[in-house]
Amino acid sequence: MKKRFAASVMILAMSAATVLSPLTAFAETEEQELNIAIFQGGYGDTYxxxxxxxxxxxxxxxxVNMTISPTIGDIIRPQIVAGNAPDFICLNDGGEDGVILSLIKEHALLNLNDVFDGENYAGTGTLRDDITDGILESTKCAPYGDDEIYLAPFNSGPQGLIYNKTFFDENNLEVPKTWDEFFALGDTVKEIDGRALFTYQGIxxxxxxxxxxxxxxxxxxxxxxxxxxxxxxxxxNNEGVLKALTHIKEIADNGYLLDGTVGMNHTESQTEMMLGKAAFITxxxxxxxxxxxxxxEDGFEFAMAPIPTENADDVHYVFDSCEQFSIPAAAKNPELAKEFLRFLYSDESVSAFAEASGALYATKSAREVAKDKLSTAIYNMYGIYEEANASSLIMSFAAVPADCKINPKDEIFNPITSVMNDEMTVEEWAQxxxxxxxxxxxxxEAAN
Incomplete structure (x- = not known):
């Protein structure tokens, strides 16, 4: 089935090249239909x-003819094979169905550079300038590593150091920008009320x-x-990575890790942090x-800070998640699909999505546009993008062969317990x- 799907996609991609045209005034046509395929996840279908x-x-x-389903990948796969690809798809490249990954592999998605280099829906500037810094350049949007955009960002979910804004405000504490400031804060908060600097979801x-x-x-x-x-x-295993690993080990080595962290699950460690036992949690x-x-603790108010850096003026990377939109190269109405994509980044759309989901589109203005639709906590945490020199960072591993017994993320993160317990050095971890x-x-190599 995989070979048949791949071959069909290649044929579709080649045939699409003969029908694609520059941006046109699609509205000149009296009647047009747009076929969209939407993954229905936790946000439901209201939006x-x-x-x-x-x-x-x-x-x-x-x-607009919409097909929306939790199994949308399985629904559209045979359609694509049969030469009836939807015009627009909302489905992630990490989906278990593998549809988007197959389209990427076969170069069967439409290049979207013209959409992002063109005007935004409001006509106030380019759409590219509206997107959160760092996302369009990531492999989530530019999968071939050449800055050519084939997948458009949907919502983004920043991740970083969660802290109690009230505690920081009441004690006139500055959020640390550098590792030196981070560890110095550990001494300060211990003096204030004995809380640890940091905890994480140990197990x-x-x-x-x-x-x-x-x-x-x-x-x-x-x-x-x-x-x-x-x-x-x-x-x-190189000098730079070892330095980053060393900072993590220093949290435990210098007494800044909340006692018992490595044995806690996620809700236990998160509760301890919220009760004021630790200043930060990832x-x-x-x-x-x-x-x-x-x-x-009384007055707890969520906020989020970027991970410390070596120097205060360094880029402060914000680890991010990002869902995606795409347009197949074989779409029958690609220009209308592009217009629909532009429309989805409009203020009206961004606000409606925030109201329906409590989350935000990956645009710089989304936080303010949808402010009245967000809880105080979510509004505060999305403020991380407005930190000086903040930039979104997305990380995704290349797929391993089906018979490979290695889980890369397990190999990288499971040793943290041993590192924090001083049972493993960072050099051993890296090797x-x-x-x-x-x-x-x-x-x-064997699979190829």
Whole structure:
């Protein structure tokens, strides 16, 4: 089935080249139909029904046919194979159905550079300038590493250091920008009321990616993450990565880690932090909803800070998640699909999505546009993008062969417990990951 799908996609992509044309005044056509395929996740369908209605109302003569389902990938796969690809897709490249990954592999998605270099829906500037810094350049949007955009960002979810804004305000504390300031704050908060500097979701150390990837990007540059994501030799055991790993180990070595952290689960450590036992915890915007019934210290108010850097004026990377939109190269109405994409970044759309989901589009203005639709906690946490020199950072690994026994994320994050317990050095940590990467490369070579 995979070979048949791939071959069909290649044929569709080639045939599409003969029908694609420059941007035209699509409205000149009396009647047009737009076929869209939407993954229905936790946000439900309210927002999408609104967008279909609003788009049809504002574009006379346009009929939008929407298919929305939790299994949309399985629905559209045979359609694509049969030469009936939807015009617009809302589905992530990480979906288990593998549809978007197959389209990427076969170069069967439409290049979207003209959409982002063109005017935004309001006509106030380019759409590219509206998108949160760092996202369009990521492999989530430019999958071939050449800055050519084939997937458009949907919503974004920043992750970083969660803290109690009230505690910081009442004690006139500055959020640390550098590692030196971070550790100095650890001494300060201990003197104030005995709280630890930091905790994390101990038995689920994967949460620490929210600290590790920005730390490595700060030491080595974003390109270093691309090498790690592709399991390149030497990508994880080098001077810069070792420096980032050392900062993490210093949290425990210097007494800044909340006692008992490594044995806690996510809700336990998050509750301890909210009760004032630790100043920071790594997490994302979902923590407010997840912990809505948890006890907390008086006046607790969520806020989020970027991971510290070596120097205050360095880029402060914000680990991010990002869902995606795409237009197949074989779309029958690509220009109308592009117009629909532009429309989705409009203020009206951004506000409606925030109201329906409590989340925000990956645009710089979304936080203020949808302010009245957001809780105070979510509004505060999305403020991380407005920190000086903040830039979104997305990390995703290349797929390993089906018979490969290595889980890259487990190899990277599971050792954190041993590192924090002083049972493993950072050098051993780095070399163990390198050994795992070597096995992945060997399995990839064997699979080819």
């Amino acid at each position: 999408w029904n609104q967008m279909v209605e609003l788009f049809e109302q504002s574009h006379e003569g346009i009929k 689920y150390p994967g949460y620490m990616e929210e600290m590790l990837w920005p730390a490595i990007a700060n030491e080595c540059g974003e390109d270093a993450l691309k090498k790690i994501a592709n399991y390149e030799e030497g990508s994880f 997490n994302g915007t979902w923590m407010e909803n997840e912990m809505q019934d948890a006890p907390r 163990n990951v390198e050994d795992a990467f070597a096995q992945v490369r060997a399995d990839m």
